[in-house]
Amino acid sequence: MPLDIIINSIAIVGLILVLLLYRMSKKSTIATKNPKLKSTINTTTFSGLGEASEPSPKLRNPKDVPDPSEDFINFILLEDIVDEKQRKQFDSATGLKKPHPLLMSLTRNINDPKELLNIIKNDPELVVKVINVANSSLFALRKSITTINHAIVYLGVLQAKNIAMQFALDRSADFVNDEQKRAYHKIWKASFLASSIGLLIAKDLKLDNSAELSTRCLLDYLGDISLLTAQPKIAKYYLNHATHFERVKGIQNELGTNTAIMGKTFAINAQLPDQIIDSIGASLLPMLNKLTDSELSKEQQTVVIFSYYVSRMTDLIIFQRSMKHIDLDEISFAETRCDSFFYAQAQIEYYGLGRINSTLRKARFKQEVSALIENLRLDE
Structure with missing residues (x-):
């Protein structure tokens, strides 16, 4: 095989190796x-x-x-x-x-709608707030939800549970001025x-x-x-x-x-x-x-x-x-x-x-x- 062909082949292989090493060095x-x-x-x-x-x-x-x-x-x-x-x-x-007495229960791994319903229904205020959120602009419903059962089915167990948990956390918050209230609402969002x-x-x-x-x-x-x-x-x-x-x-x-x-x-x-x-x-x-x-x-x-x-x-x-x-x-x-x-x-x-x-x-x-x-x- 002619010497110039051998040299060119070696050069091409070397270039490929350099490119591979370069890419590996920049992976992160x-x-x-x-x-x-x-x-x-x-x-x-x-x-x-x-x-x-x-x-x-x-x-x-x-x-x-x-x-x-x-x-x-x-x-x-x-x-x-x-x-x-x-x-x-x-x-x-x-x-x-x-802290809200139901907060600990709400942090459990809940998959059954009936189990969540049995927890939330013990607090009428939580029931009202979950229903209100379900009917808010967040979910753009065509027809209003009027029961907690419907809210849990529509939102899903996890979403309903997390919303209830957020309102349970609300119980610990008292606002002394408008700035604090606005900051809290940002944290809620x-x-x-x-x-x-x-x-x-x-x-x-x-x-x-x-x-x-x-x-x-x-x-x-x-x-x-x-x-x-x-x-x-x-x-x-x-x-x-x-x-x-x-x-x-x-x-x-x-x-x-x-x-x-x-x-x-x-x-x-x-x-x-x-x-x-x-x-x-x-x-x-x-x-x-x-x-x-x-x-x-x-x-x-x-x-x-x-x-x-x-x-x-x-x-x-x-x-x-x-x-x-x-x-x-x-x-x-x-x-x-x-x-x-x-x-x-x-x-x-x-x-x-x-x-x-x-x-x-x-x-x-x-x-x-x-x-x-x-x-x-x-x-x-």
Whole structure:
């Protein structure tokens, strides 16, 4: 064989190898700073998940992604009550009105309409509120619903249960001014939207625990409700289009505590299941990539990651108002440019949830979320 043909063949093979190595080196949008998240992807602990996680198809060069803010890099998240200032906030939160007696029952895994009916019918006020929501613009009914039985059948057990749970949480809220009331209504809409988006994603991924995940997304805002009720002055953080990290940092600097600590406190007072209590207590750990250091099992950590990023997407719409709809092709810092997403891509892939990105890009998913957002009437 002529020498020039051999040389050309070697050159072509070499070029192909260089291209393959280049693509492999850029597989992850953002290089993780935590070596733990470079280990193999979890594929077995999250109920219903398939054998492989789908990485993001958007292959950005990490050099093209800006660094997070200095405040984020230097931020220290409080994870427990450490001083007298925090103790006072703890006392304020635990001094709220006694949680609704049905709240614990509503957090159970309920699949039977009759079981839910037997719980809700014991509180006439809850019955009225669930029926009212079913007849609201959220669901655009052609014919009014007049009974709780019909409401549960129409809404579905999970949706009806989550709505009842939100109103049960209302019992702990007393408003002292209009700003606090408006902030609370925003949190209410955020928790409703997060639970709905979480359910859509979980069903699209065919996860066995979709109902649990939807409820957990709703409860991700339990700490916000607790703190806002105890300290009306923090309403500004929910009304000024602050990012999630700005909200966490501002509230912690001002009050010496945060929503994870207070949400866990509220959950303990309400005698919620231990798994929910522990999960809420860890709800801010993904922000600083500290979840792998917790005592939660890998499956519990995955639930926290799922609810954390569903809630952070919801924040972009409800509080930050940087998106009118879910307009993301992937869950990543590169896509959102929000500090709270800095470790997102590495965490999503590590916990085997990369297929969420495929769900986000589906036209049907975008349409369903857009309809939910439109019916929430965010500007009212």
